[in-house]
Amino acid sequence: MSAPTEPASEQQLQRGLHNRHLQLIAIGGAIGTGLFLGSGKVISLTGPSILFIYAVIGCMMFFIMRALGEILLSNLNYKTFGDIAKDLIGPGAGFIVSWTYWLTWVVICVADIVAITGYVTYINASIPTWIPALVAAFALLLLNLQPVKFFGEFEFWFSLIKIIAILALIVTGIVLLVTGFHNPDTGTAASLTNLWSDGGLFPFGASGFLLGFQLGIFSFIGVELIGTAAAETADPHKNLPKAINSIVLRVLIFYIGALTVIMAITPWRELDPEASPFVTTFAYAGFGVAAMAINIVVLTSAASSANSGFYSGTRMMFALAKDGHSPKRFGIVDERGVPRQAVFFSAVFLFTAIPLLLAGDTVMEAFTFVTSVASAFIIFIWSMIVVSYIRYSRMHPERHEASKFKMPLHKIMPWVILAFFAFIAFTLLLAEDTRMPLLCTPVWFAIIITMWQLRKRKLTREGRPLTQAVTLPGYGEDEEGKH
Numbered sequence: 001m002s003a004p005t006e007p008a009s010e011q012q013l014q015r016g017l018h019n020r021h022l023q024l025i026a027i028g029g030a031i032g033t034g035l036f037l038g039s040g041k042v043i044s045l046t047g048p049s050i051l052f053i054y055a056v057i058g059c060m061m062f063f064i065m066r067a068l069g070e071i072l073l074s075n076l077n078y079k080t081f082g083d084i085a086k087d088l089i090g091p092g093a094g095f096i097v098s099w100t101y102w103l104t105w106v107v108i109c110v111a112d113i114v115a116i117t118g119y120v121t122y123i124n125a126s127i128p129t130w131i132p133a134l135v136a137a138f139a140l141l142l143l144n145l146q147p148v149k150f151f152g153e154f155e156f157w158f159s160l161i162k163i164i165a166i167l168a169l170i171v172t173g174i175v176l177l178v179t180g181f182h183n184p185d186t187g188t189a190a191s192l193t194n195l196w197s198d199g200g201l202f203p204f205g206a207s208g209f210l211l212g213f214q215l216g217i218f219s220f221i222g223v224e225l226i227g228t229a230a231a232e233t234a235d236p237h238k239n240l241p242k243a244i245n246s247i248v249l250r251v252l253i254f255y256i257g258a259l260t261v262i263m264a265i266t267p268w269r270e271l272d273p274e275a276s277p278f279v280t281t282f283a284y285a286g287f288g289v290a291a292m293a294i295n296i297v298v299l300t301s302a303a304s305s306a307n308s309g310f311y312s313g314t315r316m317m318f319a320l321a322k323d324g325h326s327p328k329r330f331g332i333v334d335e336r337g338v339p340r341q342a343v344f345f346s347a348v349f350l351f352t353a354i355p356l357l358l359a360g361d362t363v364m365e366a367f368t369f370v371t372s373v374a375s376a377f378i379i380f381i382w383s384m385i386v387v388s389y390i391r392y393s394r395m396h397p398e399r400h401e402a403s404k405f406k407m408p409l410h411k412i413m414p415w416v417i418l419a420f421f422a423f424i425a426f427t428l429l430l431a432e433d434t435r436m437p438l439l440c441t442p443v444w445f446a447i448i449i450t451m452w453q454l455r456k457r458k459l460t461r462e463g464r465p466l467t468q469a470v471t472l473p474g475y476g477e478d479e480e481g482k483h
Contacts, residue, residue, distance in 0.1 A: 035219045035254070035255060035258075039219060039259060039276075039277055040271055040272060040273050040274070040275055040276060040277045040280070041215055041273045041274075041368065042212050042215045042216050042219075043259075043263070043268050043271055043273070043277060044271070044273035045204070045208055045211050045212050045215065046204060046208050046209055046211065046212035047198075047199060047201070047202070047203040047204060047208065047268050048195045048196065048201045048202075048203070048263055048268060049201055049202045049203075049204075049208070049209045049212065050212055050216065050259060051201075051256050051259060051260060052201075052209070053209070053212045053213055053216045054216060054219070054251065054255040054256055054259070055251070055256060056213075057213070057216055057217060057219075057220055058220070058247070058248070058251030058252075058255060058256075059248075060417055060420055061220050061223050061247060061251070062244075062247045062248055062251075063407065063408070063409075063413045063416075063417060064224070064382055064385060064386060064417060065223060065224065065244045065247055066244060066405075066406075066407040066408060067385060067386060067389040067407045067410075067413075067414065068084075068224065068244075068385050068389075069240055069241060069244045069405055069407075070389070070392075070400070070403050070405050070406055070407050071084055071088075071385075071388060071389060071392050072084075072236070072240065073236065073237060073240060073241075073403065073404075073405050074392070074396065074399040074400075074403060075087075075399075075470065075472055076236060077470050077471060077472065078470060079315075079319055080098065080101075080315065080316055080319045081097055081098070081101055081224075081316075081381060081384065081385060081388075082094045082095075082097050082098030082101070082316060082319050082320065082323070083319065083470050084385070084388045085097040085098075085384055085388055086323070086467045086470070087469075087470040088388045088391040088392050088395065089384070089387065089388060089391055091323075091456075091466040091467040092452050092456070093384065094323065094325075094467055095320075095323075095325050095448075095451075095452045095455065095467075096445070096448050096449065096452060097381060097384050098316050098319060098320050098323075098325065099320065099325075099448050099451070100377055100380060100381060100444070100445075100448065101312075101313070101316050101377075101381050102313045102316045102317055102320070102346070103377065103444065104221075104313075104374055104377040104378055104381060105309040105310065105312050105313035105316075106313055106346060106349045106350070107370055107373050107374045107377065108221060108222075108305070108306070108309045108370075108371075108374045109140065109306045109309050109310050109313070109350055110349075110350065110352055110370055111370040111371050111374060112136075112302045112303070112305050112306035112309070113133050113136045113137060113302075113306060113350060114133070114370060115302040116132055116133070116136045116299055116302045116303060116306075117129045117132045117133050117136075118275075119276075119295055119296075119298060119299040119302065120132040120299065122275065122279065122295050123292070123295060123296075130354045133351075133354045134351070134354060136303065136306070136350075137347070137350040137351050139303070140303075140306055140307060140310050140347065140350060141343065141344075141347040141350070143307055143310075144307070144310050144311055144314060144338075144343045144347075145338060145340060145343055146336075146338070147336040147337055147338060151307070151311055154304075154307060155304060155307065155308060158300050158301070158303070158304035158307075159304060161297055161300055161301075162297065162300075162301050162304065163254075165278075165294060165297040165298075165301075166253075166254050166258050166278075167253075169258055169261060169262070169278060169281070169282075169294070170253075170257055170258055170261050172282075172287075173190070173261030173262070173264065173265050173281075174261065176190040176265055177190050177191065177192065177261075177264055177265070181265070183266075188266070188267050188270070190264060190265045191264060192264050194263060194264050194265075194266075194267045194268070195260070195263055195264060197267075198267060198268070198269060207430075210427050210430065211427060211430055211431055213423070213424055213427045214372070214375065214424065214427040214428045214430070214431060214434050215368075215371070215372075215375075215434070217375050217378070217379070217424055218371040218372075218374060218375045218378075219255070221374060221375070221378045222305060222308060222309065223247065224381070224382070224385070225308050225309075225312055240405075241405050258278075259277070262277050262278065262281045265281055266280065266281050276294075276295070276298050278294050278298060279291050279294050279295045279298065282294050310343075310346065310347075310350075313346050314339055314342040314343045314346050315339070315342075317330050317339065317342035317345065317346060318330060318331055318333070318339040318342050321339075321342070322468060323467045323468050324455075324459055324464055324465075324467070324468075325455060325467070327341075329341045330342040330345060368433050368434070369433070369436075369437055372428065372433070372434040372437035372438065373437040373440070373441065375424075375428065375434075376425070376428060376437060376438045376441045377441065377444075379421050379424055379425060382417075382421065383417075383418060383421050386414045386417050386418055387414075387418075389407065389410075389414055390414050393410060425438070
């Protein structure tokens with residue numbers, strides 16, 4: 001006897017995001033906590049060579065997103081990275097990628113909550129660290145119980161605030177450079193020569209330059225969010241290429257442009273690695289009110305980043321349930337298109353930020369540990385996107401030839417990217433504060449591979465498919481999951 005058919009509203013996510021939402025989510029994903037808070041730590045390790053680090057990583061991100069964009073547009077029934085991996089590599093790969101991506105965003109949300117605590121502490125050091133962490137976790141839960149259109153509006157406006165804040169910083173910096181601003185407190189003057197006058201562009205040599213990559217990579221986590229959002233975006237063939245192609249410009253303006261201005265106004269050795277360089281720069285320039293305003297902006301930025309990540313994680317949990325890879329209740333959406341049970345389950349893990357903060361000596365120590373774990377996981381996810389692309393180009397050459405959004409240099413760049421990620425993993429082993437988080441990640445993969453073996457046996461024993469099939473739109477969709 002067949003099971004009763006669920007209403008459509010309980011089976012599918014809604015395409016409630018429009019072009020303006022996707023474009024701002026794409027920008028917001030590339031401007032996260034790693035840039036606003038983590039870049040101070042990177043500058044302390046690398047000096048001005050951080051500009052080259054971000055340029056290299058940004059270039060790699062562009063090619064990864066072009067690969068992802070081509071795959072997504074080749075079959076609009078791909079809703080998540082897990083769908084891509086299971087279809088192009090195998091059911092086990094889809095299971096591992098989906099669960100790992102979900103965990104990655106849980107970890108990143110914890111990092112963002114830690115960052116929010118740091119920003120609140122800057123405003124009022126007397127507030128106990130657990131209070132803003134608790135408030136942030138509950139706020140994320142409430143926000144993600146709203147329809148996707150509400151999520152899109154939230155991200156649109158908060159991404160807009162981030163963009164305006166960075167552009168204001170750049171414009172202010174240019175004015176200070178042109179007028180030759182002199183800071184009486186530090187005895188320094190705003191000048192482009194600050195970029196190379198203290199030890200050159202590579203003050204710590206090759207070793208410092210290499211160490212910068214392991215923290216710099218975290219700043220770009222979230223750029224792939226448009227891949228998840230594409231499943232709930234109207235007219236993806238038009239909107240997705242526009243969002244992806246703007247990555248180069250975003251990196252040039254928001255990363256390289258902003259940090260060039262920051263280090264030109266304030267000599268890089270004067271920047272506090274434990275604080276946001278955006279806040280420190282305005283404070284050193286004598287704009288106390290502006291520094292406070294920027295601190296509020298970066299606080300909302302962390303909240304926006306956490307919200308985007310939490311949204312992405314719950315959608316991955318929804319997809320896992322549809323494949324039979326997580327409890328069935330996580331695959332049910334309410335009348336507003338929200339996978340409510342997936343939201344509640346993921347929210348439980350956000351509260352681990354509180355004991356993490358209480359255990360560490362400083363907010364930055366907790367932030368570095370969590371971001372290192374997230375970086376190790378996201379390298380795996382991005383690598384699986386690239387491996388999926390290699391499989392796609394071999395399995396479906398006709399789709400590649402027909403694509404109007406081909407990945408440039410598609411024969412060599414996937415291998416260059418994989419070699420780059422191997423290099424990043426090596427740099428994570430070099431520093432003491434990132435080595436231990438990396439060495440802990442094999443524990444997760446041992447657990448998830450064991451989970452897959454158990455799940456596979458259960459599905460086989462029950463006579464169920466190992467995963468739902470991903471069909472081309474309009475072809476056999478009524479048979480999906482039955483073959």
